[in-house]
Amino acid sequence: MNILIRGGRLIDPAQQMDQVTDLYIRGEEILAIGDAPDGFEADEIIDAQGLVVCPGFIDLCAHVREPGYTQKGSIASETAAAAAGGITTLVTPPTTKPVVDTPAVAEMIQDRAAEQGLARVLPMGALTQGLAGEQLAPMHALASSGCIAFTNTRKPVASTLVLLRALEYASTHDLLVVFQAQDPSLSVNGCMHEGATSTRLGLNGISEAAETIEVSRCLMLVEQTGVRAHFGQLSCERSVRLIEAARERGLRVSADVSIQNLLLTDESVSGFDADYHLLPPLRGQLDRAGLRQGLVTDTLQAICSDHQPHEAIAKQAPFAATEPGMSNLETLLPLALQLVEEQLLELPQMIEKLTLGPARILGLDDGTLEVGTQADICIFDPHETWALDTTQMRSGGRNTPFAGQTLTGRVQTTLLGGEIVFRR
Numbered sequence: 001m002n003i004l005i006r007g008g009r010l011i012d013p014a015q016q017m018d019q020v021t022d023l024y025i026r027g028e029e030i031l032a033i034g035d036a037p038d039g040f041e042a043d044e045i046i047d048a049q050g051l052v053v054c055p056g057f058i059d060l061c062a063h064v065r066e067p068g069y070t071q072k073g074s075i076a077s078e079t080a081a082a083a084a085g086g087i088t089t090l091v092t093p094p095t096t097k098p099v100v101d102t103p104a105v106a107e108m109i110q111d112r113a114a115e116q117g118l119a120r121v122l123p124m125g126a127l128t129q130g131l132a133g134e135q136l137a138p139m140h141a142l143a144s145s146g147c148i149a150f151t152n153t154r155k156p157v158a159s160t161l162v163l164l165r166a167l168e169y170a171s172t173h174d175l176l177v178v179f180q181a182q183d184p185s186l187s188v189n190g191c192m193h194e195g196a197t198s199t200r201l202g203l204n205g206i207s208e209a210a211e212t213i214e215v216s217r218c219l220m221l222v223e224q225t226g227v228r229a230h231f232g233q234l235s236c237e238r239s240v241r242l243i244e245a246a247r248e249r250g251l252r253v254s255a256d257v258s259i260q261n262l263l264l265t266d267e268s269v270s271g272f273d274a275d276y277h278l279l280p281p282l283r284g285q286l287d288r289a290g291l292r293q294g295l296v297t298d299t300l301q302a303i304c305s306d307h308q309p310h311e312a313i314a315k316q317a318p319f320a321a322t323e324p325g326m327s328n329l330e331t332l333l334p335l336a337l338q339l340v341e342e343q344l345l346e347l348p349q350m351i352e353k354l355t356l357g358p359a360r361i362l363g364l365d366d367g368t369l370e371v372g373t374q375a376d377i378c379i380f381d382p383h384e385t386w387a388l389d390t391t392q393m394r395s396g397g398r399n400t401p402f403a404g405q406t407l408t409g410r411v412q413t414t415l416l417g418g419e420i421v422f423r424r
Contacts, residue, residue, distance in 0.1 A: 002041060003043065005022065008048025008049070011348050011351050013349075015369065017033075025418050029373065029374060029418065046379065051412060052381075055351075055378065057354040058355060058358035058364070059087050060091050060362075063309065065309060066112065073395060078309065079119040087378075088416050089119065092122070101125065101142070103138075117421065127139075127151055127157070136166050143173065148176070148362055156184040163221060167227045168225050176229070181211050181214035181218060183209070186206070189204045189320075190206030191204055191324070192269050193208075194207040195266055195284050203269075211234070215231060231256075232255075234280075234291065235261050254361045257303060257304070259306075260401075263339075265288055273401060275403070277323075295345070302361060330395065336354060355368070380412055383408065384408070384409065
């Protein structure tokens, strides 16, 4: 199918492009930018005047909940939510049931996503069998089955020797390891950031040290093994400084931050609203400022949704007894645009954090509108205002602290491999 996207503001950080022009698509690929190729006849014309045309977003952490937790969400519901949010590629953690520690589970997730045809789902494989932190998972076989990276999520690998062996193996085969740093002994029973607000509310806190100590341990082992490492969803200013210092020493490390930790602080928890029960927790204002600084200096190369959908009952309990996380695929773009509104980032910089940055971390050729690449495209109106009605959300989880709020910026059309998978 030939598609012409006409008159949009094309922003592609990979080509340092920001101009109003036309984009031509033939089949699955981008055919041309600017002038029409000889003999091109459009089967469909998308009028993008006044809209931004950019690469489809790549989300580095989104739970699709399938297999095992379909009361919270499914591959069908979460890829539909992704398409509505302009996200064309989802990286999903191995915290399914069964865990992604066999090729069969990895292949099943990808096959079901391909059947839906709304977004690519790239599974992360378990670093250890069953995420138990004791025996190494068959990483080479998992990588051959499509696992993009390996992680133990927030499950502890108590034995430093086991973690060292896992990183040595990953380094030998040039596999990417993802850390979601949290020391379990320092975070046990905690449900929010340890600070003045947690003390006032009488809630158990999670100290910054629970993250920074584990970041330090992992960085020491990364330095020893030379493995490619990524630190996901950092929440502390000191963690950012540790990553910055490691990069200056030449370590192959990268890091991302979730959009909610860039916008909210622990003071939001004051009303005991369980939708603010997140992991990693919302930190104080100084930590938020440090994360924002890390974003500007490119120590944090990507923004992710850290999408964790839950069924309604999972949030209907006293704050500490609820399950942490928020549903965030459909709000990633408007929330990220708040950083542009606050003049922290320029619009092309923000788009880079959602496209080229994640692609480089994963070693993918995606995240660009270059001629000859697959046509994964997001078209959005940066100025449209709309109220978030949770009953209209496509995700299986409606757990969001932004319910009812007026947001600015909305996806109009999403293309995956040249196919229109969402149209408002």
